[in-house]
Amino acid sequence: MTLIVRFLRRVQAGYNWSLESRQFRWVLLADFAVFTFTGAYDFFLTGGELAFSSLIRIAIGTINLVAWFDVRNYLSTMATPLAPWGFPSVIAGQASSIPMLLIPFWIEISGYLHDFLDIAILVLPALLLFFAVAVSLSAIIGHKGSLTVTWGVVAALVPLAGLLQFWYVTFYKTEHERPRVNTTLELDKVAQRSGDTQLRGTITLENVGTAELVVLEAVYAVTGHTVGSTDHVFLDPADVHHALNEHRVTWDDESEYKGLIKVGRYIRRGRHLTPGQKIRTSFVFDVRNYPREKLRLTASLSLINNNGYFNKFKPCDPTPEGAYECYQIKLPPQSLMRHLLGDGPMARISFFQPTEEVHVPLLVTNFLALNWKGDPGKDPNQQVNVLDPFRTSRSLTSSVELRVDR
Incomplete structure (x- = not known):
């Protein structure tokens, strides 16, 4: 002084x-x-x-x-x-x-x-x-x-x-150098009997970017839906307006949601994906041959660039309302100053099962400060590139459908 x-x-x-x-x-x-x-x-x-x-x-x-x-x-x-x-x-x-x-x-x-x-x-x-x-x-x-x-x-x-x-x-x-991945989904019939059908779902993921990635979560779900009405072939103007303005993908398309058939994780949390690496996961399951029914395989993925050692995933505290599964992980510090001043950014990954209103599973990833106890959805500034600009992330959802009554 x-x-x-x-x-x-x-x-x-x-x-x-x-x-x-x-x-x-x-x-x-x-x-x-x-x-x-x-x-x-x-x-x-x-x-x-x-x-x-x-x-x-x-x-x-x-x-x-x-x-x-x-x-x-x-x-x-x-x-x-x-x-x-x-x-x-x-x-x-x-x-x-x-x-x-x-x-x-x-x-x-x-x-x-x-x-x-x-x-x-x-x-x-x-x-x-x-x-x-x-x-x-x-x-x-x-x-x-x-x-x-x-x-x-x-x-x-x-x-x-x-x-x-x-x-x-x-x-x-x-x-x-944002996460760049190609995903391919396949849903094929393996065998068909009088009352049921054996199917195989296949998910292929390829890292086509230049950065090594870490999987925060990778969940697939198979849901059942009725085939929509076939009374008319052409869409009227109201249908076109609804499809283009309300949905990126028309998940409902006049079909009725029947329920969740199968759900699982196709890549373990925390796995690294090196540039050029390809992962292929397949699973087999049986379904009943109900008339006029189709299946939808949906794969949701949350990724982040790998910039350090990630600790273990822990259950969320608190768990978001309505989430069936929720895990959080503290992102590793990128420097001593960021460790001391960077508010401890962490990722919180929540899985919501399909419902009558939303016919696909929802995988929601929020990035927030470690000491923040409020609702991350209420603050648009709590993104990973704000809390830690060394981090870049990506979430994506893919789907494929198949008729089972033919």
């Missing part, structure tokens, strides 16, 4: 607003400790997409350590303290620190929950950012000749490389 007060007094003086190097060198040491520790933590424990960013932070910490040694060596030989911006290494280290020190504030601002702990964590980055900006502006305004060409290149390229990597992972990669 004394250091800040003295700095502000010198700013008000208007002619000599420098900090003594003897005191400022401890700021350099703090920069070294913060950047080196967070960089090493992310590199060894999270790795992945943040490996390059981790190395950039370690490099910034090293530059500030060199600056600390430069100041210490100067003070051991010179009686008069030199202003911090009189050292090229100090300017390079402080200028390089600014972009990286802004990232914790960006994480907190883009987050959903803001509590006292988050604010307390931001105190140290705020102080380091304050001094980094002050030194950099002072060097630009009144001491342009202090920075050598070599240190100038370092001060320009190091933060630029860190910002480019942050932009690539946070914005570009999440938009261009």
Whole structure:
């Protein structure tokens, strides 16, 4: 606090607003400790997409350590303290620190929950950012000749490389490497007897994208429906309007829902799908040969990009109203700062069985903060790319139908 007060007094003086190097060198040491520790933590424990960013932070910490040694060596030989911006290494280290020190504030601002702990964590980055900006502006305004060409290149390229990597992972990669899968459903007759029919359902899933995926849930359901009226062949204008404006797929199409015949999971939760991998699941079941009846095989899938180690799925607390099954899983942190400030994003996957009103099973995936206890459907901002932009997800539903009375 004394250091800040003295700095502000010198700013008000208007002619000599420098900090003594003897005191400022401890700021350099703090920069070294913060950047080196967070960089090493992310590199060894999270790795992945943040490996390059981790190395950039370690490099910034090293530059500030060199600056600390430069100041210490100067003070051991010179009686008069030199202003911090009189050292090229100090300017390079402080200028390089600014972009990286802004990232914790960006994480907190883009987050959903803001509590006292988050604010307390931001105190140290705020102080380091304050001094980094002050030194950099002072060097630009009144001491342009202090920075050598070599240190100038370092001060320009190091933060630029860190910002480019942050932009690539946070914005570009999440938009261009979304989960991409092809699904194929088949429903075939295996054998037919006088009173019933044996059928085989087959579901094929292929990862055609470039990212490794994690399956949050994969559920299939076979439902029975009556064949709709065949009294008229052509749709009238009212039918066309209803089909195009009310449904992406006309699930009802004048057929009556009879009930759920078979349900199951065709891929286990948490399984990884590497690029190009194809999974084929089949199952056999029997149905009665009721006249004018058809079956519908529906497969629902929820996926997310794999960016770390996923913990075990746990039952939802609380379970959404009407859900037959509900599981939740905490998403792994992508960095130390996201672990501390990122509100603990988690995925909640709920399965709703078909009903008379909705003739297909519903697989609903919500992404919300770990400490949020309200209804995730009431807040449109609680999406995975808001809570953690390193994550991209996708949900899809496919279906196929078959007549069993022919």
